Amino acid sequence: MNTKELLGAMQKSLIALLILIACSLAISFVSPLQSASALEVTSITAAPNSEDGREILGSVPTRMSLRASADNQEEITSITIRVPEVALDREMAKTTVLDGVKRLDISAEVVSLDKNTLQFNFDTPVPPTSDLLLEIYEVAFPGDGGAIPVQFSYETTQGSKDFTEYEKPIQVTPVSLSQQIASWLNSQGWVQAWNSNTFLNLFLNPAIFVTSAPVVFKGWLTALAIVVLAFPAAIPIGFLLALMRMSKIWLVKVLASTYVNIIRGTPMFLQIYIAFFGLPLLGLQVDNFVLGCFVMAFNSSAYLCEIFRAGIQSIQKGQFEAARSLGMNSAQTMIFIIVPQAVKRVIPTMTNELILLYKDTSLLASVGIMESVMYAKTITAATGNITPYIVAAGFYLIVTLPMSRITRKMEESTFAKSAKRKAQRKKEDTNDDSDDDDNTTHHNKKGSWQPTVDHEKDVLAIKTADL
């Protein structure tokens, strides 16, 4: 091969190389927007608004932000953000443009294209290599949560780009109905007016009322469960104690009296502490709820003991004598004669004890049993608002008010019922032509006569018994 041939080959390849470069250059100049974006969106996020600061809750207003950088040679003139199904308020939009760490004096006029779309029109085109931060406050995502897609588009001095969906949708955690209602409430004018009053806001904040109700309700169920388990358990224990206290055997009597006096003579709060902190130290691990039921049952049994004792002792001695003189043993006398009469008399007082027991479940909050007060306390600690306690009070009243009403009704009906029956009998008697020595003339007078049953005294005896 000669030198001329070699040169010719080199020339050919050089030309080919040049053509290649020219081609690639031409391509790059013809379609500038396709090769690299003028606007590089780095993130579209929303600020976490849950209590633990980790989640984005639906329904609860939060801040949404779009971060981007103007990458290319071009200047950005406007950016449009659209979030389907989420209302965006132009009043709540904020624009920040940075060049490195320097803030540029560029602001944007925000236009609402429709309910879900905001367009940021910059007063000065955003120069390349600057960073953009667009924020929209008070954005409430749908309450049922899910992945919320965000779309954006922008315009440069040289053209516009169509809407594209950002690769990472915003993950929104669904919220409960109550929280949705609360958010709705908070957006209402009357609620805001209401909350402007310090007292109303602090004690009866509507939104907190709504959000705490279902939580406190859970605690209320716990309290009810404790009562439903503890009270029926306390009844037989209390009855047994009452029998023991009336026993003729000295030791049995002293045992029961000591127990009753200690329980009634010490605060329940202390009893709860002793049980809850003492048993674990003894190495006994009992479930909190179960232990709570036990403490309540044993406490209540002491009070029930005194109620039963008073009830039994309010039955006249003659009833015991009549039953025994018929050959009934003491158990039969108790079961068939005394208890049926005593039950009637002690039911109102027992209901009072039930109300007391129910209210006392709140003391279990001190050892961490999740009942109404404990839940209310948790919310109050987080919100600094007293409303949850008011809600808890409401839940207590739901039970206590009707119960005390029932008690009063029962007390009244004990008298009313017998009076009604008596009146009915009197009517029957007038149509009764049977031969009866003391029927017609004296019946009315004697009909209501009760030998030595002094009802008022008996009732008083029962009422004072548990003082």
Place this chain on the structure above:
Amino acid sequence: MAIDNTDAIIKVEHLTKSFGHTEVLKDVSLEVYRGEVVVLLGPSGSGKSTLLRCINMLEVPTSGKILFEGTDITKKSVNINKIREHLGMVFQNFNLFPHLTAKSNVMIAQRKVLKRSKEEAEKNAVKQLARVNLANRVDYYPSELSGGQQQRVAIARALAMDPHVMLFDEVTSALDPELVRGILDIMRELASEGMTMMIVTHELNFARDVADHIIFMEKGHIVERGAPEQIFNNPESERTKAFLGNIY
């Protein structure tokens, strides 16, 4: 009605009873024969009622013996409930069970103590209530009945147990005078049927009519005893004389 003087159904021997330091019965001895009507008379506080209540052990005697059909019922080994089945008692204050109807009052001990069937107890209850003229009051509660009616239910309740002896403790004292007669008539009828009875009463005419034997007590002692004619016509003790004189 024949009284069998060899068959003492109740025999009280040297009975004393004290409440604390107060001696209510002092060395009382007596016998009640089968078919006999014994009336205990005496002023208030003389121990008549306590004596009657000792006989079915509602009061536990301090000392002495009480033999019922030959068994010393003061002994701890005796099942007193078994004895009481045969000792019907009627109280001054009726002591009906207020939560039960008249019929149920009469039925309950038959059912629970004598273990009679419901039908049997009910049949007997209706029969006993009819016997005391209360057939039309079986479903009434005690509070719906007059005092006299309540006392008759109480008598029916005791009779339903088929007692060997009936004890009446001032059964007419809580009643208005016009209601007393009905109760006394029933007791007379029982006496005429041969029921053995011990009666504490203040109705002297009734005592005179119905008694086979009268015991006059004062301050825990038996002061005098005998047939009604003797006690009423020729009382030996001054105390009896004074008592009967005061009342007549």
